[in-house]
Amino acid sequence: MTKQELRRYIRVQKKQYTSAQLAAMSEDICGKVLRSAWWQEAGTLLLYYPLADEVDVRSLVQNAYNNGKRVLLPVCRGENLELHLYEGEDSLSPGAFGIMEPTGPLFAVEDYSEIQLALIPGMAFDRVGHRLGRGKGYYDRLLPRLATTRLQGVCFPFQLLDEVPSEPHDISVQEVIA
Numbered sequence: 001m002t003k004q005e006l007r008r009y010i011r012v013q014k015k016q017y018t019s020a021q022l023a024a025m026s027e028d029i030c031g032k033v034l035r036s037a038w039w040q041e042a043g044t045l046l047l048y049y050p051l052a053d054e055v056d057v058r059s060l061v062q063n064a065y066n067n068g069k070r071v072l073l074p075v076c077r078g079e080n081l082e083l084h085l086y087e088g089e090d091s092l093s094p095g096a097f098g099i100m101e102p103t104g105p106l107f108a109v110e111d112y113s114e115i116q117l118a119l120i121p122g123m124a125f126d127r128v129g130h131r132l133g134r135g136k137g138y139y140d141r142l143l144p145r146l147a148t149t150r151l152q153g154v155c156f157p158f159q160l161l162d163e164v165p166s167e168p169h170d171i172s173v174q175e176v177i178a
Helices: 003-014 019-035 037-041 058-066 138-146
Strands: 044-046 070-077 080-085 092-094 100-102 117-121 124-126 150-154 175-177
Touching (some): 003 124, 019 037, 019 058, 019 150, 019 175, 058 070, 070 138, 080 100
Parallel strands (some): 044 070, 044 117
Antiparallel strands (some): 070 080, 092 100
16 A cells, blocks of 8 residues: 555544544554653653644643653644743643644753653554654654654554555654553
């Protein structure tokens, strides 16, 4: 399948599940993330605020924040993602594509190695960590800056495939949690 065909296929697959089923899968995935050594040891995390059809990691955002971890969330600025500090639920407002974004300060980082763990959403992943995004390239432009960060892809089990088309410039994740 081409990338576009695979995106259409995944959208059809998502419609096979109720909101309650997706929520239950999200809860299970978040539990796996919480039990990972990478999560437990990380002091600075890059997370994301989910779209309605993505793994809902809001409980992880809140857990990390409540436990004193530094939480960064992406904000769409033009063609790129900026990383902003999450300062609680009250610090969010709707941004690009209807995604809730933090209004906290820009994470002014000279060295992205301060970020120990990043949870990366995707339309699909394969078992060796190739990722298929939504096609806008936001994460494709961000991931090269996270060369020393542990990248964990998160997806619903039906989004974890045997093979995802990839190109030489694509950055793979080290682990996929589904």
